[in-house]
Amino acid sequence: MWRTARLVASKDLLIEWRSRQVTNQVLPFAGLTLVLFAFALDRDDITARVAPGLFWLATTFSLIVLVQRTFAVETSDGALDTLRVAGVDPAGIYLGKSLALAVQLLVLEVLLVIGVVVFYASNIRPAGIVLVVTAGLLATCGLAFVGTLYGGLAAGAKGRETLLPLLLLPVVAPVLIGATRAFEAAFGTRGGNGIRAGVEIADGWPWVGMLAVFAAVFGTAGVLAFGPLLEEA
Amino acid sequence: MTPTSQHDPSGGGQATAPVVSLREVVAVLGRFPALAGASLDVAAGEILLLQGPNGAGKTTLLRVCAGLIPVARGEARVLGHDLRTDRAAVRRFVGLLGHHNGLYGDLSVRDNVGFWGRTAGASDTEIAAAMSQLGLDGRLSTVPVSRLSAGQRRRTALACLLARRSQLWLLDEPHAGLDADGRDLLDGVIRQAVRSGATVIVASHELERAEALATRTVTVAGGVVLAGGSGMVA
Amino acid sequence: MSITVPNVEGEQLHARRAWMRQWRGVTSTAFSRVLGIVTLVGLAWLVIFGLVLSPEDEIQDSSVRILYIHVPTAWVAYLAFGVTALCSAMYLFRPAHSLTWDRIAGASSEIGVMFMGLTLVTGALWGRLTWGVFWAWDARLTTTAFLFVTYIGYLAVRRLGGSHQARARRSAVLGLLAVLEIPLVHFSVRLWRSLHQEASVANPNGDVKLDGLMLFSLMVGLVSFTLLYAWLVLHRQRVMYLEDRYEDADLDLALAQRRAENEENSRG
Numbered sequence: 058m059w060r061t062a063r064l065v066a067s068k069d070l071l072i073e074w075r076s077r078q079v080t081n082q083v084l085p086f087a088g089l090t091l092v093l094f095a096f097a098l099d100r101d102d103i104t105a106r107v108a109p110g111l112f113w114l115a116t117t118f119s120l121i122v123l124v125q126r127t128f129a130v131e132t133s134d135g136a137l138d139t140l141r142v143a144g145v146d147p148a149g150i151y152l153g154k155s156l157a158l159a160v161q162l163l164v165l166e167v168l169l170v171i172g173v174v175v176f177y178a179s180n181i182r183p184a185g186i187v188l189v190v191t192a193g194l195l196a197t198c199g200l201a202f203v204g205t206l207y208g209g210l211a212a213g214a215k216g217r218e219t220l221l222p223l224l225l226l227p228v229v230a231p232v233l234i235g236a237t238r239a240f241e242a243a244f245g246t247r248g249g250n251g252i253r254a255g256v257e258i259a260d261g262w263p264w265v266g267m268l269a270v271f272a273a274v275f276g277t278a279g280v281l282a283f284g285p286l287l288e289e290a
Numbered sequence: 291m292t293p294t295s296q297h298d299p300s301g302g303g304q305a306t307a308p309v310v311s312l313r314e315v316v317a318v319l320g321r322f323p324a325l326a327g328a329s330l331d332v333a334a335g336e337i338l339l340l341q342g343p344n345g346a347g348k349t350t351l352l353r354v355c356a357g358l359i360p361v362a363r364g365e366a367r368v369l370g371h372d373l374r375t376d377r378a379a380v381r382r383f384v385g386l387l388g389h390h391n392g393l394y395g396d397l398s399v400r401d402n403v404g405f406w407g408r409t410a411g412a413s414d415t416e417i418a419a420a421m422s423q424l425g426l427d428g429r430l431s432t433v434p435v436s437r438l439s440a441g442q443r444r445r446t447a448l449a450c451l452l453a454r455r456s457q458l459w460l461l462d463e464p465h466a467g468l469d470a471d472g473r474d475l476l477d478g479v480i481r482q483a484v485r486s487g488a489t490v491i492v493a494s495h496e497l498e499r500a501e502a503l504a505t506r507t508v509t510v511a512g513g514v515v516l517a518g519g520s521g522m523v524a
Numbered sequence: 525m526s527i528t529v530p531n532v533e534g535e536q537l538h539a540r541r542a543w544m545r546q547w548r549g550v551t552s553t554a555f556s557r558v559l560g561i562v563t564l565v566g567l568a569w570l571v572i573f574g575l576v577l578s579p580e581d582e583i584q585d586s587s588v589r590i591l592y593i594h595v596p597t598a599w600v601a602y603l604a605f606g607v608t609a610l611c612s613a614m615y616l617f618r619p620a621h622s623l624t625w626d627r628i629a630g631a632s633s634e635i636g637v638m639f640m641g642l643t644l645v646t647g648a649l650w651g652r653l654t655w656g657v658f659w660a661w662d663a664r665l666t667t668t669a670f671l672f673v674t675y676i677g678y679l680a681v682r683r684l685g686g687s688h689q690a691r692a693r694r695s696a697v698l699g700l701l702a703v704l705e706i707p708l709v710h711f712s713v714r715l716w717r718s719l720h721q722e723a724s725v726a727n728p729n730g731d732v733k734l735d736g737l738m739l740f741s742l743m744v745g746l747v748s749f750t751l752l753y754a755w756l757v758l759h760r761q762r763v764m765y766l767e768d769r770y771e772d773a774d775l776d777l778a779l780a781q782r783r784a785e786n787e788e789n790s791r792g
Contacts (some may be wrong), residue, residue, distance in 0.1 A: 061409060068394070068405045075434065076396040135390025142356050142452065144381035145409045196689040206701075210681070210694065215682065224677045224698075227670050228705050238716065267712055274704055282697045285616075289692065321774055326782045360687060439614070454602070512786035 058149045065145075065153025070160060072130055079161050083122050087165055090115040108177040110243050112169055113196075113233050120200050120229070121222050123210035129159055132212060137287075147284035151205055155279065159201035163256035166193060185243030188261045192239035196267040199232045201273060208281040209284045221260055233270055238263040309334050309369060309458055309489045310355055312515075317354050324350035325428035326513035327364065332491060335484055339504035340493040347513040348493035349388070349408065352460040356386040382410075387464055391447035395436035397424050399446050402435055403505030407453030419455040423479055425471075440467040447473070452479060459483060459490040466508060467501065477503050556758060563755050566748025573741035587653040592741055594646040594679060594751035597639045598668070604636025604753065605671060605702075608678075612699030615692055623768065624761075628690035629699055630682055630761035637675045650744055663714035670709050672700050688768055 073079055095104055095110045104111075131137040140150060170189075174181070181189060204225065211221040242261030310332035317325040324433050332338050340348045353359045355368050357377040366373035371380040393402050400421065414519040417430050421427045424445045435443055444467045451459065461482070473496075480490050480503060493510075494500040501507055509516045574592035611629035615621060647665065649656040659665065682695050 064405060064408055068397070071401060072394055106404060121425075130396075134393050135388060136392045136394060137448075138358070138390065139386070139392030139406070139550070140386065142358060142381050142384065142386045143406065143409060144383075146380070153442045189479065190776065210698070220677070220680055220684075223673070223680065227673045227677070227709070228701075230670065231705075231708040234712045234716050251790070267715070268709075270709055274708070278701060278704055284699055285693050288693065316775075316779060318687070318775060319779060321771070321776060323782055326786075361691070362687075363707050380766060414611055435528045514786060 058152065061146045061149025062152035062156065065150050066156040066160075069127060069130070069154060069157030071102050073157070073161060078126060079123065079165070083161075083174065084165060084168055085242070086122065087115050087119045087169055088172050090118060091169065091176055095176060104177040105146050106171045108278075109244055110237045111177070112173050112240065113237050115169055115235060116166055116200070117226070117229055121202050123158060123161055123165075124204040124225070125221060127154055127220065128208050129280055137212060141287060147287050148280045151209070151279050151283035151288070153159060155198075155201045155205040157277070159197050160206055162197045162201060166197065171187075181244055182204075182213065182219070185261075188239060188243040188265070190256040192236055192243070192261065192268060194267050194274050195265060196232050196236035196239075199268060199272040200229060202275040203228050203232075204241060206283060206286070209283055232268065233271070235264040235267045235271070239268070299302055303483060306333075308332055308367075308428045309336075310491070311367045312354075312364065313366070314364035315361055315366050316348055316360050316523070317359050319350065319359070323362075324359075325354065328513065328515045329364075329512070330508065330515050332342060332489060334489050335487070335505045336506055338478060338489075338491045339483055339500045340351075340491065341495070341500070341507060342510035344473040347511045348472040348510045349462050350513075351510060351515075352386065352462050352491065353388070356380045356384050357457070358386070383457055384460060385451045385454050385458070386460045386462075387447055387451055388410060388462045391443050392450070393446060394433045395441060396434055398434055399433045399449070400440070403448055403453050406450035411454075412453045412455065416455070417453050420449045421450060423475075423482070424449045425475060437515060441469050441472050444452050445472055448476065448504040449477060452483070457488055459488055460502055461490065461492045461494075463494055464492060465496045467476055473499060476494045551770055559751060559755050559758070563739070563748060566744065566751055570741070570748050571747045573737070573744055587650060588651040588738075588761045590646050590653070592745045594643060594650055595742060596745040597646060599746055600645040600749050600753045601640040601643050601668070601671070603750065604639060604757075605675075605706075605758070607632040607759040608636065608699050611704045612696035615696045616700070617658045621687055621689065621692070623692055624765075626688075626695065627761040627764040627768070628757065629695065630764060633675055633678055633682075633699075635756045635762060637672065637679060639749075640668060640672045640675065643697070644672060661713075662717055663710055666713045667706060667710040671702075674705065678702065688771075715792055 207224045211217045240259040294348045306375045308331045312328055312330045314329055315325050316323055316327055342348055357380045361373050369383050403421050404417055426449055464476055485492055492500060528582055565567045574589050611625045615625035639663050678698050
C-alpha cells in the first residue's frame with residue numbers, strides 16, 4: 058500500500074511539475090479571492106482581524122478547484138479506468154493522491170500567508186509560529202484527506218462535478234472553524250464580536266487537538282472507504 | 291517477457307482449464323442489456339479475435355472479462371476467479387486496452403510506462419524492454435505524451451500493458467490509429483506475449499490483418515456470441 | 525404484465541401465501557394498517573391537546589404551541605439520521621449485502637430530510653416569535669442545518685445511477701461518513717460558541733418550563749410523530765422495492781426485445 062502511495066504521489070506531483078497548472082492558475086485564483094474579500098468588506102480596520110478567516114476561506118475554495126484538478130487528470134484519458142483494471146491497491150491510490158494534494162495545498166498556503174500579511178497588514182507573533190505551522194499542517198492533512206475521498210466519489214461521470222462542493226463544504230466546516238481559531242490565537246487577533254480583547258497563544262492548542270482528530274478520523278475512513286467508492290458499478 | 295506468477299487458483303493440474311469461461315452472461319449498461327446471454331470459452335495461449343458490427347457488445351465483453359462491469363446473470367470465470375463474487379481479484383492478472391489509452395498527457399513516455407509498470411511490480415529492465423519492443427526508446431522516450439501522434443500514443447499504451455506482464459490481454463481495436471509499421475510491431479508484440487504464456491483476446495474491425503494474427507475467430511452480434519464461441523478442445 | 529392468482533385449494537394455499545408475500549409485501553399487512561390508524565389517532569390527539577387543551581405558557585403564551593411540533597420533528601429528524609446510519613452499516617457489514625437495508629436507509633433519509641426542514645422552519649418561526657431572531661449560531665441549530673445539507677448531498681448521490689448494488693454501496697459509505705462528520709461539526713461549533721460568552725438570549729430550545737399537561741402534550745407529540753415516521757418509512761421503502769423490481773423487470777423486457785431483434789436480423 059505504501060509503495061503504491063509513493064508511486065501515485067510522485068506521479069501526481071510530477072504531472073503538476075510538468076504542467077504547472079496549480080502554480081499558473083490556482084495560485085492566482087487564490088490570491089484574487091483575497092483581494093476580492095478586501096473589496097467586499099471595505100473596512101480597513103477589520104481586515105487584519107478577520108485575516109485568518111479569510112485565509113482559510115480562500116484555502117477552502119482553492120481546495121475544491123485542486124480536488125477537481127487532481128481527478129480531472131485521471132479521467133481525461135481514461136486513466137481512472139486503467140487504475141481500476143490494473144488492480145492497483147485503492148488504499149494506496151488514496152494515500153498517494155492525498156499526499157500530492159496536501160503538498161500542493163501547502164505550497165498554496167505558504168503563498169497565501171504571504172498574501173495575507175501583505176494585503177491585510179497582519180502580523181504574526183514570533184511566539185505563534187509553532188502554532189501556525191502545526192495547525193496549518195494538521196488542517197492541510199484533514200483537507201487533503203477529505204478532499205480526495207469526496208473527490209473520488211464525485212470523479213468522472215457526467216453530472217458529478219457540481220456534487221463536489223455540496224458534499225465537501227459541510228464536511229470541511231470543522232477544519233475551517235478550528236484552523237481559523239488556531240490562527241487567530243497565533244496572530245493575536247480576534248474576529249467577530251468577541252468580548253475579550255486579545256487572544257493568548259495557549260488558546261489555540263485545543264483547536265489543534267481537534268484538527269488532529271479530524272485528520273486521523275478521515276484519513277482512516279478514506280483508506281477504508283476509497284476502494285468501494287472508486288467502483289463504477 | 292513472462293507473465294507475473296503463473297497463476298492457477300483452480301488447484302493446479304488442469305492444463306486445459308479455460309482462461310475465460312462465460313455461460314449465458316447478461317451485462318447491463320444503464321438499462322440496456324449490452325450482453326444478452328453470451329457464452330464463450332477461451333483456452334490458454336489462444337489469440338482470439340472478436341469480430342462483429344458496432345454495438346454488438348464486443349467492448350462490453352472485454353470489460354466484463356476485465357472485471358470492470360458486473361455480471362448481472364449467467365456464470366463467468368476468468369483465470370479461475372468467479373466474476374460474480376470476486377470481480378476485483380481478477381484485475382491484477384488482466385490487462386485491458388480500451389478506446390482510451392489511459393495515459394497521463396503531461397508525463398513523458400518513460401514516465402507513463404514507468405508508472406504503470408512499477409504499480410504492477412515490474413523492474414526497471416522490464417520497463418526498458420517494454421519500451422524498446424514498441425520502438426519507444428531513444429528520442430521519443432522523453433516526449434510528453436500529449437505531443438505524440440495518435441499512433442505513438444497507442445504504442446505507448448501498449449508498452450504500459452506489456453510492462454505489466456498480464457496473463458490475459460484484452461485489446462479493443464488495438465490497430466486503430468497505428469500506421470503499417472506500428473501494426474507489424476503490434477502483431478509481433480502479441481505473438482511474443484503469447485509465446486511467453488499470455489492469452490490474448492482482440493476485438494477488431496481490421497478483419498484481414500486480425501484474422502491472420504488470430505488462432506480463432508468468433509462473431510459477436512446483438513449481445514450474444516454466435517457460432518464458434520464454445521467448443522474448445524477439452 | 526398480467527398477474528394471475530393461483531386458486532386456493534389445499535396444498536396450493538402454500539403457493540398463494542408465497543404469491544402474497546411477493547406481491548403484497550409488508551405494507552398490506554394488518555400491522556401496517558394498525559400502525560396507520562394509531563398514528564392518525566395520535567396526531568389527532570396531539571392537535572386537540574396542543575391547540576386546545578394545554579395551557580399557555582406564562583411568558584410566551586400561544587407561541588409555545590409550536591414547541592409541540594418543533595421538538596417532535598427535531599427528534600424524528602435525528603432518529604431518521606440514526607436509522608440511516610445503522611442501516612448503512614448493516615448493508616455494508618453483513619455479507620449478504622441485502623438491498624432491503626439500503627432501501628430502509630434511503631427511505632429514512634428522505635423522510636428525515638423533510639422533518640429536518642420542518643424543524644429548521646418551525647424553530648426559526650418560534651425564535652422569531654419569542655426572541656425576535658430567526659436564527660442563532662448555537663451548536664444544536666447549526667448542527668441541524670449541517671445535517672440537513674449533508675442529507676441533501678446524500679440524496680443527490682443516491683440518484684447518481686448505476687446498478688442497485690452500486691447505489692447501495694455508495695450511499696452506505698456516505699451515510700457512515702456522515703456519522704463521523706456530524707459529531708465533529710457539533711463539537712467544533714460548540715467550542716466555537718463557548719468563546720463568545722453570549723447571554724443565553726437566543727437559546728431557542730431552553731428556558732421553557734414544561735410540566736403537567738404541557739409535558740403530556742409534548743409526549744403525545746413525540747410518540748405520534750415517531751409512529752408517523754415509522755409508517756412513512758415502511759411505505760416509502762416498499763415503493764422503493766417496487767421501483768427496483770420494476771427496473772429489474774425492465775431488464776427482462778429489454779433482454780427479450782434484444783433477443784427478438786437478433787432473431788429478426790439473422791432471419792432477414
